[in-house]
Amino acid sequence: MWDYTDKVMDLFYNPKNQGELEDSTEPGIKIAVGEVGSIACGDALRLHLKVEETTEKILDARYQTFGCTSAIASSEALVDLIRGSTLDEALKLSNKDIANYLGGLPQAKMHCSVMGQEALEAAIYNYRGIAHEVHEDDDEGA
Numbered sequence: 001m002w003d004y005t006d007k008v009m010d011l012f013y014n015p016k017n018q019g020e021l022e023d024s025t026e027p028g029i030k031i032a033v034g035e036v037g038s039i040a041c042g043d044a045l046r047l048h049l050k051v052e053e054t055t056e057k058i059l060d061a062r063y064q065t066f067g068c069t070s071a072i073a074s075s076e077a078l079v080d081l082i083r084g085s086t087l088d089e090a091l092k093l094s095n096k097d098i099a100n101y102l103g104g105l106p107q108a109k110m111h112c113s114v115m116g117q118e119a120l121e122a123a124i125y126n127y128r129g130i131a132h133e134v135h136e137d138d139d140e141g142a
């Protein structure tokens with residue numbers, strides 16, 4: 001069995017941020033979606049962001065994943081960490097920040113936290129109308 005922290009197990013058993021956000025009809029509010037992997041296939045994550053246009057503030061976020069325990073806990077951590085921050089602040093978040101929030105992740109499970117970070121980038125680029133480029137050289141373990 002993996003050696004998960006209590007925080008990881010708590011978020012896995014009591015997820016609060018799962019799901020989708022409906023397209024906004026409120027003026028000045030946009031929903032952006034980012035996806036990594038293949039939801040139809042396996043390890044994958046879809047992230048919805050609710051963004052206030054004038055401030056670029058992330059008012060709320062939700063995720064869906066078919067990843068493992070770490071992916072679920074990492075996604076919970078991600079949403080908790082980015083809620084209320086601006087898109088620029090959110091872009092600075094690293095998968096290490098996610099792991100730290102969780103009190104650590106097993107080394108072999110660090111890639112699950114990278115998925116959340118990549119979905120976040122995809123959602124932000126998508127929001128800004130830029131095609132998401134996958135960075136092959138991203139260091140998963142760092």
Ligand code: FES
Pocket residue numbers: 040041042
């Ligand atoms: Fe994608 Fe099996 S369904 S690898």
Ligand code: FES
Pocket residue numbers: 043044066067068069070071109111112
């Ligand atoms: Fe693939 Fe965690 S999401 S092992």
